[in-house]
Amino acid sequence: MGSFTPRVMRLLSDQLTGTSVREIDALFDDRGVALGPPQPMENDESIRRERMRRYLVTLDLRDAADAQRLTAVLGDMLQTIIQDGSVGWGNDNSQREKWVRILREDGFEVDEATGTVRLGRAGTKLTEHALNALPDPQSIQDHLHRLGDSVDTDPRLAVSTAKALIESTAKCVLTARGQTYTRAAKVPGLVNAAQDSLGLAPKSVSDEDRALRQALQSLVTLTQSVTELRNSVGIDHGAEEVPRWVRPRHARLVVGAAQVWCQLMLETLADPDAPWRRAES
Numbered sequence: 001m002g003s004f005t006p007r008v009m010r011l012l013s014d015q016l017t018g019t020s021v022r023e024i025d026a027l028f029d030d031r032g033v034a035l036g037p038p039q040p041m042e043n044d045e046s047i048r049r050e051r052m053r054r055y056l057v058t059l060d061l062r063d064a065a066d067a068q069r070l071t072a073v074l075g076d077m078l079q080t081i082i083q084d085g086s087v088g089w090g091n092d093n094s095q096r097e098k099w100v101r102i103l104r105e106d107g108f109e110v111d112e113a114t115g116t117v118r119l120g121r122a123g124t125k126l127t128e129h130a131l132n133a134l135p136d137p138q139s140i141q142d143h144l145h146r147l148g149d150s151v152d153t154d155p156r157l158a159v160s161t162a163k164a165l166i167e168s169t170a171k172c173v174l175t176a177r178g179q180t181y182t183r184a185a186k187v188p189g190l191v192n193a194a195q196d197s198l199g200l201a202p203k204s205v206s207d208e209d210r211a212l213r214q215a216l217q218s219l220v221t222l223t224q225s226v227t228e229l230r231n232s233v234g235i236d237h238g239a240e241e242v243p244r245w246v247r248p249r250h251a252r253l254v255v256g257a258a259q260v261w262c263q264l265m266l267e268t269l270a271d272p273d274a275p276w277r278r279a280e281s
Contacts, residue, residue: 002071002108002119004061011102015077016052024048028055031072064152071119074103079115109145118148126263133270134176139168140262147255155251156243160234162251162258163187163226169262170194173269177276191223191261198268199276219264222257229254 016024025035039053059066078099096112103110109118125144131137143165150157170190174181177197181190195201195216202220205213230236233243268274 002067002103002117003106004067004070005106007102008074008106009056011099012074012077013049013052015081016048017046019048021048021051024051024055027073027076030076031069033069033073034058067119068149068153071108071117074108075115075117078103078110078117082112082115109148118145126259126266129270130263130266133266134172137172140165140172140266143168151251151255152248155246155248156233156235158248158251159226159246159254160230160236162254163230163234165258165262166191166223166226169265173197173265176269187227188224191220194265195220197276198265198274199279200264200268219261223261226254226257 016027019027028035033055036054036057039050039057041050041053044050056070059070061067061070078096081096081099100110100112103117107119110116126140131140134140143161146161147158147165150161167187167190170187170193171181173194174190174197179193179197181193192201196204200216200219202213202217205216233246268276271277
């Protein structure tokens with residue numbers, strides 16, 4: 001997860017030193033950050049840095065929503081750097097590379113092509129090895145990004161996205177295995193078909209490996225529970241009443257269940273020694 005370390009804050013401060021006060025106001029105002037009271041500093045007479053401090057003092061970075069706002073400010077600043085060919089020395093990319101390097105080292109997710117910066121919350125990632133099982137993991141990464149943005153700020157959205165992550169993973173696995181599915185296919189059927197295609201169906205395990213069979217059956221049950229919770233509290237169906245009991249801790253439970261299943265599926269797909277490969281030979 002991204003951390004607003006002193007060097008990240010210096011990165012922003014140094015960049016804003018060369019930015020007009022009007023542009024600084026627009027940068028923070030566009031992301032809903034309020035201007036606070038004057039913040040004079042005895043050893044710093046910079047009007048621009050004092051302006052930045054007036055905005056930062058209104059943020060509580062322990063609060064997920066405020067952390068998202070400042071992350072968005074960092075992203076907007078990086079996008080300006082990328083778009084401005086005159087930043088740094090001449091037309092080189094030293095400033096962009098510095099921003100990308102520091103933000104990534106301090107836990108942020110950075111898309112160099114677009115300049116998008118994300119907090120990259122813990123618990124909403126799959127390993128690089130697992131993602132590399134797919135020729136194009138973009139759909140999976142999109143769900144992971146949405147989870148990172150919503151677990152704390154919109155737990156009902158996170159529950160819906162966790163179900164979508166399972167569905168996308170199952171479809172990607174089936175496609176990779178050369179198997180088809182219908183547009184009307186439901187998640188339980190997709191899950192069973194995907195596990196079966198990788199030799200992970202509980203029925204495929206011998207009686208001697210009863211514990212493994214139970215574990216695989218538990219995975220199926222986990223995905224069913226995620227789907228049922230999404231139907232109960234997710235944002236995809238119109239409801240007469242909003243389920244107000246859903247909290248970030250509930251979302252983390254659901255997201256964790258989805259992550260466990262998706263990680264196993266993609267790792268098994270990538271494993272050159274997985275049993276499903278031997279069955280094909």
